[in-house]
Every structure is written in structure tokens, then in C-alpha cells.
Amino acid sequence: MSENELSYKIIGAAMELHKALGPGLLESVYEATLAYDLKEIGLEVKTQVPMPLVYKQVKQDVGYRIDLLVENKVIIELKSVENLAPVHFTQTLTYLKLSDKKLALLINFNTKLLKDGIHRIVNNL
Numbered sequence: 001m002s003e004n005e006l007s008y009k010i011i012g013a014a015m016e017l018h019k020a021l022g023p024g025l026l027e028s029v030y031e032a033t034l035a036y037d038l039k040e041i042g043l044e045v046k047t048q049v050p051m052p053l054v055y056k057q058v059k060q061d062v063g064y065r066i067d068l069l070v071e072n073k074v075i076i077e078l079k080s081v082e083n084l085a086p087v088h089f090t091q092t093l094t095y096l097k098l099s100d101k102k103l104a105l106l107i108n109f110n111t112k113l114l115k116d117g118i119h120r121i122v123n124n125l
Contacts, residue, residue: 003103006043006074011118013037014107018114027080030109031067034078044071051098066095075104079117084108089121096123 017034031047038045051064068076077092084106092106101123108117 001071001073003073006070007103007105007120009041009043010038010070010074010076010105013041014105014109014118015114018109021109023080023110023112025080025109027067027078027109030080030107031078034076035068038068038070045069046072051095053098064095064098066099069099073101073103075099075101077104077106079106079108080110081108082110084117084119089119092121093123096121 014034017030017037021029021033035045035047046069047067049066049069050061051066053060053062053064066075067078070076075092075095077088077095079088081088088106092104096102096104103123104121106119106121107114111117
């Protein structure tokens with residue numbers, strides 16, 4: 001399944017989740033429930049995936065973690081904040097580059113309409 005096909009399924013599941021729970025909950029709640037829903041539709045989902053940094057050929061385990069990794073292709077970075085800041089976009093793009101992945105979804109669940117909180121971020125390798 002391509003990254004675009006996966007993102008369509010992920011966004012659909014996120015929209016259903018947001019419709020059921022609404023905004024205002026902790027990020028960890030959205031992470032656990034979205035992971036559950038994605039697994040229920042048959043997708044492989046890893047949570048809190050360690051993201052080491054390699055600097056001058058030395059692997060540094062510095063505590064970065066991808067919220068969700070779907071089918072080892074699409075990174076999902078979840079937020080539940082009033083407004084996304086530029087650093088959220090930069091962080092997500094950095095995860096894409098460090099993991100050599102092409103597509104990430106930055107999803108802020110703390111919005112009235114979830115479509116306003118979904119952002120596709122592409123790594124142009």
C-alpha cells in the first residue's frame with residue numbers, strides 16, 4: 001500500500017476518532033485510541049518508536065520518539081495544543097529525514113474541525 005493510500009485510511013480513522021471523542025483530551029489518549037483503531041482496520045502500527053540520531057558516525061540515543069509509525073511507512077506526530085507552532089512542523093520533518101521516510105501526518109486533535117488540524121509533511125529525500 002502506498003503512502004498516499006495509507007494517509008487516506010489514517011485520516012479517515014482520525015476523523016472518526018475526533019468525531020467520537022472531540023477536542024480537549026490529552027495527546028496520550030488520542031495516541032492510544034488512534035493506534036487501536038488503525039490496528040482494527042488491519043494496519044501495522046508501532047507506538048513511541050525510538051528515533052536515534054547518528055552524529056559523526058556515532059549513534060546517539062537522545063530520547064526522540066515517533067508517536068506512531070504505520071506500516072513502517074507513514075509517521076504520525078500527534079498534538080493536542082491550542083495552536084501548532086513552527087517547531088512542530090520542523091520536528092516532524094526532522095523525524096522524516098532521520099528515519100528516511102517520505103510522508104508524515106502532523107495531527108492536532110485540539111481543533112473544532114479536525115480537517116483544520118491535519119497537515120501532510122513530505123520529505124523530498
